[in-house]
Amino acid sequence: MVIRLVARVDLESLAPHVIYPRDEKEEERIALLTGIVQLVSAALERSGTSSTRGQLMFMKSDRGVIGYCAMKDEVFICEGDAERETGDALKSVVKKPEASDEELSESIHEMVKKRGKEIGDLWR
Numbered sequence: 340m341v342i343r344l345v346a347r348v349d350l351e352s353l354a355p356h357v358i359y360p361r362d363e364k365e366e367e368r369i370a371l372l373t374g375i376v377q378l379v380s381a382a383l384e385r386s387g388t389s390s391t392r393g394q395l396m397f398m399k400s401d402r403g404v405i406g407y408c409a410m411k412d413e414v415f416i417c418e419g420d421a422e423r424e425t426g427d428a429l430k431s432v433v434k435k436p437e438a439s440d441e442e443l444s445e446s447i448h449e450m451v452k453k454r455g456k457e458i459g460d461l462w463r
Contacts, residue, residue: 342419342428342451343402345443346372350412353380358415358432358440359447372416375400379407379416395429397422408433424454 345359355372382398397406406417406425415432419425431446438446 341403342417342424342447344372344375344416344418345428345432345447346416347440348372348376348379348414348416350383350409350414355416356440359428359444361441361444375405375416375418378405379414382407383409383414393433395426395433397425410436424451427454 342359344357346355346357348355353376355376357372378398378400382396386396392409392411395406395408397404399405400418403418403420404422404425406419406422406429408415408429410433413436415429415436417425417428417432419428427450428447431450432443435442435446
């Protein structure tokens with residue numbers, strides 16, 4: 340299970356801010372995120388931001404699944420291997436959208452660690 344990226348994007352300016360992973364170079368993540376932001380922006384325009392506000396939405400990507408959830412004036416975007424993990428990561432962020440990036444990153448890290456343990460336990 341891999342969560343490649345979780346980001347917060349301002350809906351007005353489309354300026355992305357990487358939340359997870361915190362330890363990698365942000366420039367590389369921003370470059371990857373640019374294409375994803377364009378896809379999500381187009382999807383939100385088609386469906387209407389107000390009608391999907393607070394709902395987890397998903398689309399396939401070359402590398403797995405992109406999940407997104409529009410909130411008040413921002414959208415949270417997550418890219419991962421599978422819809423379940425991507426959805427879990429988004430849920431952990433959407434539960435407390437006002438939290439600091441460090442708190443959100445730690446919440447995602449704990450979720451990934453827990454899911455990894457569950458998968459590891461299946462092999463025992």
